Ligand SMILES: Cc1cc2nc3c(=O)[nH]c(=O)nc-3n(C[C@H](O)[C@H](O)[C@H](O)COP(=O)(O)OP(=O)(O)OC[C@H]3O[C@@H](n4cnc5c(N)ncnc54)[C@H](O)[C@@H]3O)c2cc1C
């Protein structure tokens with residue numbers, strides 16, 4: 001069977017693949033999007049959907065901030081089921097040491113034009129009375145929350161309006177050298193093929209240094225107004241960047257539905273998708289420590305998902321050395337929903353040979369090849 | 377500060393007292409206190425095992441023995457309960473099993489405690505629930521499940537003089553109708569969707585079962601004068617805030633029937649959440665078991681409706697076999713096989729006679745609500761290829777009931793298979809889900825045991 005000829009074939013209809021397809025199609029390329037299952041059913045269905053500016057590194061900041069502004073630009077077009085809500089983030093400081101971190105974060109963001117506000121203990125308490133008394137926090141008011149599976153569907157529908165083809169239900173078994181082959185025997189040829197298969201991307205591109213990093217989440221019944229902002233403990237930064245240990249952090253999110261989404265955990269080496277009760281218990285205990293009232297709230301479901309993690313915690317966006325037709329859009333770890341739109345734009349720029357609005361070097365896959373070459 | 381002030385959260389949810397953790401250790405743990413569970417627990421305990429039985433209702437008895445009549449001397453229920461008592465079976469009622477924190481341990485949430493239940497052998501007897509099918513008006517007040525209405529009447533809902541329309545399929549319809557009538561309800565009509573020939577065939581299959589025939593005759597006496605239509609079903613329900621009338625279809629014609637209650641039930645579907653969470657193999661919508669009621673997972677047995685809906689006698693005998701098998705009394709268990717085979721034949725006959733007719737799948741109109749929790753309407757669903765994709769994109773089945781109600785409906789309507797099961801299998805407090813079954817909060821060694 002012949003899937004036909006396209007300019008670009010995108011493998012993976014998660015939020016990242018969807019954003020790429022959207023951007024390519026908008027720019028007039030003939031696009032096919034292929035997924036083994038459905039739109040937005042992978043990590044995209046599991047993630048929290050926090051659109052958040054992060055400052056772990058200069059490159060991480062640039063990408064998250066750039067992508068956040070792209071989401072803001074798109075905001076008026078997003079259908080209601082995308083549940084876009086600019087609720088803001090509050091980084092919660094438990095003690096004076098973390099308060100010092102609040103102030104340096106405030107300064108860092110301020111210098112780069114991101115509005116933030118330092119909250120002392122009483123103002124934090126007024127904003128979020130269900131938090132136990134804390135030292136204070138940092139409000140980042142432009143951060144937002146959305147529902148990623150519907151966002152992915154929206155982006156793909158837009159791509160389809162620009163002529164993109166969506167092919168669901170059969171896995172890609174092989175891609176590269178200008179083609180993608182599906183298990184059902186069909187075959188797509190294109191000038192470019194994009195591996196946007198998330199945590200499964202190494203299966204399609206051997207040698208790719210992407211590992212699964214498992215996360216757990218719990219959703220509650222509806223309690224409108226229980227919290228108003230995405231609340232994250234400052235310790236989260238330590239926990240998220242600890243590369244080797246299992247970690248949990250207080251990270252809760254208000255949903256448009258009035259539900260509270262409780263996170264989060266990070267584990268390496270756990271490949272099965274079952275809920276790990278021990279981690280769940282640690283994660284919820286942590287949440288109760290910050291918000292005692294959560295203990296009595298009704299929880300309706302727990303689930304897990306896999307982040308696609310790279311060694312340097314930055315995504316892989318660009319050509320894969322050794323195959324001119326093969327591009328990567330993967331390795332987004334815990335930020336792929338945030339950074340999906342920017343990923344699409346950066347990749348489309350590269351394909352068109354255009355200069356991007358932000359420096360792309362930190363995200364180029366060739367950096368991994370260099371690491372290997374230098375024997376590190 | 378303006379951005380800040382507009383987003384003040386509310387503090388209406390005060391933290392209550394923390395639940396206790398209570399730990400138990402059993403040789404045989406039975407989940408579900410209906411006929412299957414009671415029989416299993418009694419048989420295992422009579423072989424001197426330490427047995428516990430847990431059920432989420434305030435009292436044992438399950439769907440049919442839960443009512444007041446269980447104390448009546450000589451009833452089946454009282455007989456089994458007495459056997460449990462005689463052997464000191466630990467009874468934990470009002471506790472819902474919701475998770476499996478580690479192998480051979482279950483967690484059950486009660487009002488002020490979380491039970492940590494360790495076992496060597498587990499017998500699942502989680503029963504079945506009613507299937508609902510959506511039609512225009514099914515979410516109106518006083519349109520309820522047949523079993524639900526019966527339970528409400530048993531616990532005191534006044535029904536005397538109320539007009540009731542009963543619709544759906546299966547032997548539950550006449551049984552409930554008789555019960556309601558005895559309490560003074562006016563049964564306007566019973567609409568059975570199955571055909572008369574199917575029912576006739578079903579009746580013939582009962583000929584080897586005098587017990588069932590006696591029940592049937594008693595029912596028909598109790599229902600003398602009540603209109604019983606076959607090939608008939610409710611098409612829609614109407615009213616302002618409360619129900620006013622139901623429209624039924626029979627012999628190609630529709631007719632409006634005024635009523636105060638419309639009780640619907642489209643047979644039963646097994647409760648598979650816990651067996652699925654434990655990894656039991658499911659086939660054709662039922663838990664797969666071998667001759668000794670053993671599931672595909674070692675040390676986990678299953679009895680009663682989850683292995684196939686077949687009524688109380690089958691549940692009891694399966695429970696007995698499971699209880700005996702769990703304590704190694706295989707020969708005794710084998711002596712019950714013939715009895716079980718007879719009742720299984722009845723279960724097959726049930727399945728055959730009360731298969732849902734195709735026409736029922738066209739009852740919902742585009743804006744009929746299918747998922748009540750999340751208010752998802754029919755027209756948003758039919759474009760999806762699987763329940764999971766419909767769920768992710770429309771929220772169908774994402775609410776507190778986690779698809780318990782709409783799951784069997786969409787299975788029938790769209791042929792979507794059941795979703796994967798995640799803990800908690802029922803909504804529980806966050807603190808309950810946070811129980812670390814090995815954590816320091818546990819008050820250990822509080823072993824409520826059996827006689828041994
Ligand atoms: C618990 C958790 C919380 C998170 N919270 C956030 C957050 O708050 N904010 C944020 O920005 N990010 C968050 N993330 C990260 C975010 O979810 C991911 O980075 C993002 O969804 C990745 O999208 P993707 O499209 O790359 O991958 P996926 O969504 O996994 O998509 C990959 C797709 O590829 C398909 N596929 C795989 N193999 C094949 C094949 N061989 N053939 C065809 N198709 C294939 C899959 O079916 C899948 O649909 C979180 C992640 C987790 C796990």
Ligand SMILES: Cc1cc2nc3c(=O)[nH]c(=O)nc-3n(C[C@H](O)[C@H](O)[C@H](O)COP(=O)(O)OP(=O)(O)OC[C@H]3O[C@@H](n4cnc5c(N)ncnc54)[C@H](O)[C@@H]3O)c2cc1C
Nearest residue numbers: 045046047048049147219301303304764773774775796798
């Ligand atoms: C922001 C947000 C809010 C949410 N809110 C809610 C909510 O309010 N209520 C709610 O219920 N959910 C909610 N979800 C969760 C969501 O619907 C899913 O639960 C989530 O996608 C992950 O679920 P899961 O791991 O349980 O996988 P599922 O979605 O259940 O899917 C697992 C898949 O794996 C397959 N599978 C299972 N076992 C195997 C096996 N052994 N081999 C092969 N395939 C297998 C299943 O068939 C299924 O397709 C929310 C998600 C997000 C992102």
